[in-house]
Amino acid sequence: MRKASYSVTRIQRHGYVFILPTLIFFSVFLIYPIISAMKLSFFEWNLLGPKIFVGLKNYKKLIADTRVLNSYWRTLHFTVVSVIAINILAFTFAIMFSSTLITFKNIWQSFIFLPVILSMVAVGVVWEYMYQTTGLITIIGRKLFGVTIRWLTDTHVAPYAMIIVYVWKTTGYYMVIYIAGLLDIPQSLYEAARIDGAGFWGRLFYITIPSLVNTISLAVISCMIFTFGQFPIQYVITKGGPSRSTEILALLIFKQAFEFNKYGYGAVISVLFFLTLFFFAVIQLKIFKSSAR
Amino acid sequence: MKYMVNPRTGRNIQRGLLYTILVIVCFVFIFPFLWMIFSSLKLNKDVLALPIHFFPRVWNWKSYYNVFFKFPDFNFPRYILNSFIVTFFAVLLCLFFSATSGYGFAKYKFRGNNILFTIILSTIMISFSVIIVPLFILIRKLGMQNSYAGLIIPESLTAFGVFMMRQFFYSIPDDVIESARIDGANEYLIFSSISIPMAKTALLALLIFHAQWVWNLLIWPLIVISTPEMRTLPQGIALFKGGYNTPYPEQLAVSVIACLPLLILYMFLSKYFVQGITMTGLKG
Numbered sequence: 001m002r003k004a005s006y007s008v009t010r011i012q013r014h015g016y017v018f019i020l021p022t023l024i025f026f027s028v029f030l031i032y033p034i035i036s037a038m039k040l041s042f043f044e045w046n047l048l049g050p051k052i053f054v055g056l057k058n059y060k061k062l063i064a065d066t067r068v069l070n071s072y073w074r075t076l077h078f079t080v081v082s083v084i085a086i087n088i089l090a091f092t093f094a095i096m097f098s099s100t101l102i103t104f105k106n107i108w109q110s111f112i113f114l115p116v117i118l119s120m121v122a123v124g125v126v127w128e129y130m131y132q133t134t135g136l137i138t139i140i141g142r143k144l145f146g147v148t149i150r151w152l153t154d155t156h157v158a159p160y161a162m163i164i165v166y167v168w169k170t171t172g173y174y175m176v177i178y179i180a181g182l183l184d185i186p187q188s189l190y191e192a193a194r195i196d197g198a199g200f201w202g203r204l205f206y207i208t209i210p211s212l213v214n215t216i217s218l219a220v221i222s223c224m225i226f227t228f229g230q231f232p233i234q235y236v237i238t239k240g241g242p243s244r245s246t247e248i249l250a251l252l253i254f255k256q257a258f259e260f261n262k263y264g265y266g267a268v269i270s271v272l273f274f275l276t277l278f279f280f281a282v283i284q285l286k287i288f289k290s291s292a293r
Numbered sequence: 294m295k296y297m298v299n300p301r302t303g304r305n306i307q308r309g310l311l312y313t314i315l316v317i318v319c320f321v322f323i324f325p326f327l328w329m330i331f332s333s334l335k336l337n338k339d340v341l342a343l344p345i346h347f348f349p350r351v352w353n354w355k356s357y358y359n360v361f362f363k364f365p366d367f368n369f370p371r372y373i374l375n376s377f378i379v380t381f382f383a384v385l386l387c388l389f390f391s392a393t394s395g396y397g398f399a400k401y402k403f404r405g406n407n408i409l410f411t412i413i414l415s416t417i418m419i420s421f422s423v424i425i426v427p428l429f430i431l432i433r434k435l436g437m438q439n440s441y442a443g444l445i446i447p448e449s450l451t452a453f454g455v456f457m458m459r460q461f462f463y464s465i466p467d468d469v470i471e472s473a474r475i476d477g478a479n480e481y482l483i484f485s486s487i488s489i490p491m492a493k494t495a496l497l498a499l500l501i502f503h504a505q506w507v508w509n510l511l512i513w514p515l516i517v518i519s520t521p522e523m524r525t526l527p528q529g530i531a532l533f534k535g536g537y538n539t540p541y542p543e544q545l546a547v548s549v550i551a552c553l554p555l556l557i558l559y560m561f562l563s564k565y566f567v568q569g570i571t572m573t574g575l576k577g
Contacts, residue, residue, distance in 0.1 A: 014480040015401025019409065022394035022455060029447050030416045033427035040427060047430070093318070101308040102315065110563065111319035114326060117555045119509045121527040122548030125534055126329040129541065134341045136328065168322065176567055222417075229420025232511040236531055250422035250512065257426045258516055266426045274423045281418030 034274060040267040047263055058268040068269060070244055071252040078163060078248055079227045085167045086174055087220055093171070094178035095204070109179070113172035120169065124236030127165045128152070131237075155245040158238060162246050165233050170226075174219050181215035182208070217283075224280050228273075249273050326552075333357075333545035340541040356542035360550075366536070369547065371522055372529035376508060377554075379444045379525060383507045386449035388496055395458025396484055400470065410459070417452040421512060429516050443517045444525070448507050454499050457569070461495040462488065498569020501562045508555055526551050 041058055045051045062068055093112060097105050115123065130136045131151035141149050151161040189207050198206065209216075231250040234240060240247030240255070249269065257266030328347075332340050333356060335349040360369050398410045428447055429438070437443035465488065473483045489496075514528040524532070530551060534544050559566070 011474070011480065012401045012403050015397045015403040015406065017480075018397025018401065018484070019394040022390045022413065023409065025390065025446070025450055026413055026416055026452070029428065029431070029450055030419055030424065031412070033424040033431055034419060036431070037424065037427040040430070047433075096311065096315065099311060101304070101311050108315055108319055112322045113563075114323055117505055117552075117559050118326060119527060119530075119548065119551045119555070121509070121511055121530045122329070122551045123325065125530070125544050125548045126325055126332070129332065129341060129545075130325065130328065132341055134343050134345075136345055139343070139345055168325070172322070180567065225418055225420060229422040231422055232509075232527070232531075235511065235515075236534065250420075253422060253425065254512065254515070257429070263426055263430070270423050270426055274419070277418045277420060277423065281415065 037267045037270045037274070040264055041271050042264075044264045046261045054264070058264055061265070062268050062272065067244065067247075068252065068272070071247050071249050071269075072272070074159065074245065074247060075228060075249045078159060078166075078230065078246075079224055081160075082163050082166050082170075082227050083220060083223045085163070086171050086223055087216070089167065089171045090174035090219070091178050091216070093175045094182055095208070097175075097179060098182050109172075109175070112175055115169045116172045118169070120232040121236050123165065123169060124233050127161075127233075128237045131161055152238060153242050155243050158242055158245050162233050162237065165237070166227070166230065169233075170223075174223060177219050178212070178215065181212050185211045221280055221283055225277055228277060228280070329545055330549055333542050333549050335542055337540040337542055340545075353542060356540070356546040357550075359540075360543050360547050364533070364539075364543075366521070367529065367533050368522060368524075369529070369550075372524050372526045373550075375441075375523060376526040378441060379448065380504055380507045382441070382445045383448040384500055384504050386445065387451055387454050387503045388499060390449065391451070391454030391458040391499060392489065392492065392496065393484075394455050395460075396462050396488055398455070398459045399462035400467070400488075410455075413455055414452050416450075417456070421447075421510075425512060425516055432517060438517055439519045439523055440517075441523075444514060448510060448513060451503060451506075454503065457499055458492065458495060461492055465491055494565050494568050497562055497565040501558060501566050502569070504558060505555055 042053060042055060043051045044054045044057070096102070097109060102108065131138065133148075133150070135151075138149060138151060141147065149157055151157055185208065189211070190203060193203050193207055229250055230248060231254070234246045234248055234251050235254075238246045240251050249272075253266050253269050253273070256262045256269060331348055334352055334354065335346075336351055336353050339346070339350060360367070394413070398406060432438050432443045432447070435443075437446070469487060469491075470483055473487055478486075509527055510525075511527040511531060514525040515531070518524055518528065530544075530547050533539055533547060
C-alpha cells in the first residue's frame, strides 16, 4: 500500500516536466516585462544614454498630461461602445441562427464570420477609402440622408468611424461563442416553457439569458481586454488624428517609446494601462475559475 | 374562422422577414471585402471617382503584377515569406506550450498545480500593447531585435491556449492513461501517442485561432524589425500605404493577397473552429 502511493506521487511529479517549458517562457517573456515596466517607470531613459532614476517624476507628469488623459478616455470610450455593440449584435445573430426557419446556416454564418479572418491592416486600407469624401460610405450617406458626414476629419465622428470598423471586424467571433453557448441549453427547458405557453420573449428572458450568464460575462470581459489594447485600425487609418480624437493608449505608448524615444514615459503609460486591465482581469479570473473547476 | 391566419402563412411571413434581415446583414458583412477585391481591379483614377461603380469600368489586372515587381522599396515576396516563417513557427511553438502544459495541469496532481496555473492564466490580461516597451528592451538585451526569434518567441505565448488545452485534457478519462501505464508505457509515450491524437480537434482549433492572430499582428513587427528585408506582411502593407504616391489599386491588391492564406486555412478548418469553442468550454 505504502509503496503504491509512493510511486503514484512519483508519477504525478512528471507534471512538472510538462509545465516547465511553458513556465520558463511565460515568466521571461510575459511576467518579467510587466515587473520591469513598473521598475522602468521610475527612470528616464532613451535606451542609449544612462538610465536616470527620477522617482515619481514620470507619474507626476502623467497625471498632469492632458494628452494621456485624453488618450485614456478615448480608449475607454472606444472599448465600452465597441464591447456593447459587438455583444448585442453577436447575441442577436446567434439567436437568429437558432431559429429552425433558416436553412444553410453554415453558409450564412461564414459571411458574418468572414471579417474575423481578414487582416486588420488590409481591412483598414479598404475602410479608409470608403470613408473618404468621395468614398462609398460618404456618398451613400449623402444619397440616403442628405448629409455629408466627414468621417475622418470631424473629431466627433472619427472615433465612431473606428468603432464601426472594429465592430464589423469582431462581431462574428463572438457570434460563434454565443452559438456554442446556445447549443448547450437543454431543449427540455424550451419544451417545458412552450407547454406553459411562453412566447419568444418569455423564453428569451426566462430561459436563454439566465442559462447564458456565464457565456455572456466571459465574452464581455475578454472582449473588453482585447479591445482595450486595440492598435492597427487607428494606426492604419488615422494615426490618432484628427486632433488626437482617435489616439488610443496603445498608439500613444507606441509613439512615446518608439517615435519620441521616451521609454520611461512609455512605461508609465503602460503601467496605467496594465492596472486598468488588471481590474477587468480580476473579474474575468473569477468567471474562468468558476467555469474551469 | 375567416380572420384566423393560417399557421403556415404565419410561419412563411416570419421566415420571409427573417431571411430579409439575414440577407441585409450578411451583405453588410461581406460587402467591404468584395469592394476591396473589385476596387483592386480598377484603374487608379477610378477608385475614388464619382459616380461610383461597383464593378471596374476597365478591368485592370496589372496591379497584381506590379506589386510583385514594380516597387523596389516594397519587397512583397520577401514579406510574404517572412510572415509564413513567423506564423508557422509561432503557431508550432504555441501548440507545443499549450499541449504540454495543458496536459501537465490537467492530468497530474503535483504540489503548486493550482497556483502555477493561476499565474499562467493571469497573463491572459496582459495585452500585447502593455508590454511592448519592456519586452522590446528585453529582446534587445538578448540580441534578438530584428530577427525571426525576436518575432516568433513573444508571439507564441498565449495563456488562452494553455487554458483551452487544459480544459480539453480534463475531459478525457483518466482510465485510458491509467491502462497504458499498467501496460508499462512511460509518461511521455502516453502523451505523444495516446493523448495528443485524441486532442486533434482542440489542437486544430487552437491552430487557426493563433495563426489568425500571428499572421495579422502589426504592432510587434513594427517595433522589433528595423530593416526592410525582415518586415512581415501587415507591417509591409502599412508602410506601403503610408508611402509616397502608392497607387490605390496596388494597395488594395496587396491587401487582398494578405487575406488569402487565412481564408484558405479557414475553409479547411472552419468546423474545428466551432467545435473547439464548443468542446473546450471556452464559452464559460
